[in-house]
Amino acid sequence: MALPRSFKRALWVFHVATGSCNGCDIEIVAALTPRYDVERFGIMLTGTPRHADVLLITGPVTKPMLPRLKRIYEQTPDPKAVVVVGGCGSTSGVFYESYNVVGPIDEVIPVDVYVPGCPSRPEAIIDGVVKAVAKLETLEKSRGGE
Amino acid sequence: MNNDSINLKVGQCAATTYTVPVGPVHPALKEPIRFSFDLDGERIVGVDIKPGFAHRGIEYMGMKRNLIQALYLSERICGICSISHPLAFTQAVENAAGIEVPPRAQYIRTIIGELERVHSHLLWAGVGAHELGFDTLLHLTWNVREKSMDLLEELTGNRVDYAIPIFSGVRRDVPAEKAHLAYEALDYYKSLLQQMIDAFLHDKSVEMRTRDVGALTYDQAIELCAVGPTARASGVKKDVRQDMPYLAYADMDIRAITPADFGTEPRGDVYDNIIVRLLEVQQSIGIIEYCLENLPSGELMSIPKVPALLAALKKASGEGIGRHEAPRGEVIHYVRLAEGVEELAVWKVKAPTYSNLMAWVPKFLGDEIADVPIIAASIDPCMCCMDRVHLADAAGNKTTRMKEELVRLSREKTRRICG
Numbered sequence: 001m002a003l004p005r006s007f008k009r010a011l012w013v014f015h016v017a018t019g020s021c022n023g024c025d026i027e028i029v030a031a032l033t034p035r036y037d038v039e040r041f042g043i044m045l046t047g048t049p050r051h052a053d054v055l056l057i058t059g060p061v062t063k064p065m066l067p068r069l070k071r072i073y074e075q076t077p078d079p080k081a082v083v084v085v086g087g088c089g090s091t092s093g094v095f096y097e098s099y100n101v102v103g104p105i106d107e108v109i110p111v112d113v114y115v116p117g118c119p120s121r122p123e124a125i126i127d128g129v130v131k132a133v134a135k136l137e138t139l140e141k142s143r144g145g146e
Numbered sequence: 147m148n149n150d151s152i153n154l155k156v157g158q159c160a161a162t163t164y165t166v167p168v169g170p171v172h173p174a175l176k177e178p179i180r181f182s183f184d185l186d187g188e189r190i191v192g193v194d195i196k197p198g199f200a201h202r203g204i205e206y207m208g209m210k211r212n213l214i215q216a217l218y219l220s221e222r223i224c225g226i227c228s229i230s231h232p233l234a235f236t237q238a239v240e241n242a243a244g245i246e247v248p249p250r251a252q253y254i255r256t257i258i259g260e261l262e263r264v265h266s267h268l269l270w271a272g273v274g275a276h277e278l279g280f281d282t283l284l285h286l287t288w289n290v291r292e293k294s295m296d297l298l299e300e301l302t303g304n305r306v307d308y309a310i311p312i313f314s315g316v317r318r319d320v321p322a323e324k325a326h327l328a329y330e331a332l333d334y335y336k337s338l339l340q341q342m343i344d345a346f347l348h349d350k351s352v353e354m355r356t357r358d359v360g361a362l363t364y365d366q367a368i369e370l371c372a373v374g375p376t377a378r379a380s381g382v383k384k385d386v387r388q389d390m391p392y393l394a395y396a397d398m399d400i401r402a403i404t405p406a407d408f409g410t411e412p413r414g415d416v417y418d419n420i421i422v423r424l425l426e427v428q429q430s431i432g433i434i435e436y437c438l439e440n441l442p443s444g445e446l447m448s449i450p451k452v453p454a455l456l457a458a459l460k461k462a463s464g465e466g467i468g469r470h471e472a473p474r475g476e477v478i479h480y481v482r483l484a485e486g487v488e489e490l491a492v493w494k495v496k497a498p499t500y501s502n503l504m505a506w507v508p509k510f511l512g513d514e515i516a517d518v519p520i521i522a523a524s525i526d527p528c529m530c531c532m533d534r535v536h537l538a539d540a541a542g543n544k545t546t547r548m549k550e551e552l553v554r555l556s557r558e559k560t561r562r563i564c565g
């Protein structure tokens with residue numbers, strides 16, 4: 001089997017917590033550490049959205065995080081993919097009917113991949129990022145790039 | 147640029163303090179919070195803390211749902227302490243409704259609670275190593291941590307958010323045929339503990355970066371009402387499990403761990419925080435072992451049928467308090483039940499980070515800007531637990547000083563103007 005194009009380069013990921021409970025965030029870190037070790041697929045956490053290909057977003061978007069989330073999305077260069085990790089970011093999950101929650105995330109910025117689970121398992125998070133690769137590839141093709 | 151403009155003589159440079167904002171989204175922070183540091187050169191001379199970014203209004207949401215739904219919400223206050231909050235919450239409700247918990251259930255709650263402490267302390271140690279730039283140690287620690295996650299998954303079905311406690315008992319048993327898995331994990335940790343202690347506490351670079359950094363004195367810890375490992379690192383012998391034993395802790399002799407147990411004088415610095423947390427992993431292993439060996443037989447829930455349980459809760463009225471020593475310190479839940487309604491009448495949560503927030507101020511003051519990440523991490527903060535709408539005066543001393551300064555400036559101006 002030929003390697004998919006996505007394996008030809010590294011994918012840089014920026015993680016944003018928008019008021020999550022930490023459950024998913026810790027599972028994201030677990031995915032980075034030796035048991036799951038996503039770095040072997042070239043997936044790497046970066047310190048700024050300006051270097052990121054993929055945004056990994058958790059949390060139901062609290063009011064104070066709303067402008068920040070929008071800004072982080074704008075700071076991420078195109079082509080980009082947005083992956084929402086966890087039920088509360090995808091649908092508000094357990095955090096429905098709150099006065100301080102304005103999510104889910106797809107009401108604020110466009111989302112490409114939803115990873116289910118409360119919290120999502122590390123395997124599911126990896127799967128979500130890999131799915132984002134497909135989206136990035138189509139975007140790049142449509143721009144005529146290699 | 148004109149050369150004259152930079153032609154300052156030595157000593158002519160005005161003493162300037164710079165303000166450096168950090169957060170709410172910052173690579174050194176895993177969760178949103180904002181710090182604003184006043185710097186004199188590299189030294190921190192002032193700090194202001196602005197929490198509130200992760201506030202989701204959990205108490206409000208919980209008061210609009212029935213108690214069992216609120217229980218699942220209480221797990222999502224924090225995904226790291228995902229049993230500490232339900233443990234305090236169930237105890238508060240049971241306390242208010244006068245519901246008994248069978249002994250076996252109490253032991254099972256204790257086992258899962260202590261397993262959480264093991265994974266949480268290792269998680270913290272790894273994050274701490276990462277903040278120091280020691281990523282090898284982060285990966286080593288998190289790899290070791292996975293064993294406790296495996297055991298938690300084996301016993302509860304989940305890696306995080308275990309859904310074990312329910313009012314009147316627990317939802318799942320720890321069956322005898324799974325005990326060997328637990329013993330195996332405990333042996334694994336026992337065999338690794340010395341290695342962890344060597345890696346963290348006998349390492350020159352870790353020691354240089356953490357000794358006397360972010361110190362909190364005994365008196366400050368008492369004055370600022372610090373809790374958990376943050377207080378114990380300063381030598382304060384405070385631990386809910388020791389002071390007001392509950393669950394299975396009442397059958398054991400639990401002692402609060404301070405750096406003195408490692409044979410050193412408590413200084414309350416980051417190094418002492420590491421000592422306390424590593425020794426607490428050892429303590430937790432002992433507690434789990436005791437619980438497994440002495441696990442009482444009997445039922446899991448005193449009201450096993452959920453409709454009957456809901457009915458009993460609906461009938462109940464009164465106030466209750468539940469306390470638990472979470473990995474980060476004491477967590478308290480207060481509830482009030484009103485007769486005839488399914489929802490909580492009042493729900494108030496006090497998470498450990500809320501108590502430890504003020505300890506940040508003396509910890510930061512006087513240290514260098516480069517130490518910010520590790521000092522911030524030293525109290526093992528959990529914003530999602532404690533973020534609330536009504537902010538206390540988080541700036542502590544600084545605001546007071548600022549007020550005095552303003553008053554002084556204002557008076558001077560009055561004098562000047564009035565000649």
Ligand code: SF4
Pocket residue numbers: 020021022023024025058059060085086087088089093094117118119120222225
């Ligand atoms: S999906 Fe669940 S576990 Fe994940 S951050 Fe949201 S509430 Fe927490």
